[in-house]
Amino acid sequence: MxxxxxxxxxxxxxxxxxxxxxxxxxxxxxxxxxxxxxxxxxxxxxxxxxxxxxxxxxxxxxxxLPDTVLFQAETYQQLFEVISGSFDQGVAFNLKPKQLARTEPLTALNRIQVQMAALNKEGGGYVLLNFSQLLDDPLQMVIVARNDLSRVLELAGEVGIVAEPALDALKAAQI
Structure with missing residues (x-):
């Protein structure tokens, strides 16, 4: 293990x-x-x-896990603030946290996911994953390179930690 x-x-x-x-x-x-x-x-x-x-x-x-790896927040605006704050100053984000202030959760998460997918080109972009059971905040995620996604999901399953693509999970919850 x-x-x-x-x-x-x-x-x-x-x-x-x-x-x-x-x-x-x-x-x-x-x-x-x-x-x-x-x-x-x-x-x-x-x-x-x-x-x-x-x-x-x-x-x-x-x-x-440090707060530069496990992102916890009350809102999607706060989530994006902590995620973008964890990156080096040289990383340019097109999305700004205030653009998420009055959006529906699915729209906000989709915008964040689009922004994350545009980063880390060599890794296929980033994917937001819900990670583990929620503890203190309604949002608890990690980001992984898309190229590593299937392996991360496999490993999480092996050790018994819940991990799922956040956007897919939110879409499924709204059906």
């Missing part, structure tokens, strides 16, 4: 996380999945209890 976790974290954190952080998170999450009681005993500072909606290993992954 550790290898799958490492590859998954590496793909969702591409370019935003050092290898040593990826290795540490994958190792800790694998331990937490394998023996939650022992992991909690060895890490009493972890804020987790059995009432949480996700397994401890997933909690470790989600809680360890």
């Amino acid at each position: 550790k290898n799958s976790l490492r590859e998954l974290i590496s793909l969702v954190g591409a370019g935003c996380m050092p290898d040593e952080d990826i290795d540490r998170i994958a190792d800790e999450a694998a331990q937490a999945y394998a023996d939650p009681a022992a992991f909690l005993a060895a890490n009493p500072d972890i804020n987790y209890d059995d009432g949480f909606p996700i397994p401890l290993g997933e909690w470790v992954v989600v809680g360890s």
Whole structure:
């Protein structure tokens, strides 16, 4: 499981996380999945209890991803602000957060997805993925290169973390 976790974290954190952080998170999450009681005993500072909606290993992954990788927000305008803020200043965005202020969720998410698809040409553009169970905010996503999408979905399934293309999920929810 550790290898799958490492590859998954590496793909969702591409370019935003050092290898040593990826290795540490994958190792800790694998331990937490394998023996939650022992992991909690060895890490009493972890804020987790059995009432949480996700397994401890997933909690470790989600809680360890930096805010430049796991994007959480109340609105699509806020989501785009945190996503665009995570990119280098030299990346030009045609879309501005204020353009999402009074739009319907499907329209807003579609606009964000179009903007993300226009970036990272060598990776086929980016895709927004709903990632894990919602914890604190109604929007919780990662971005992955389109070329890595099928592998990310496969790995997420292997380790039991919910991951789905956000735009597809929102379209399906509105049918």
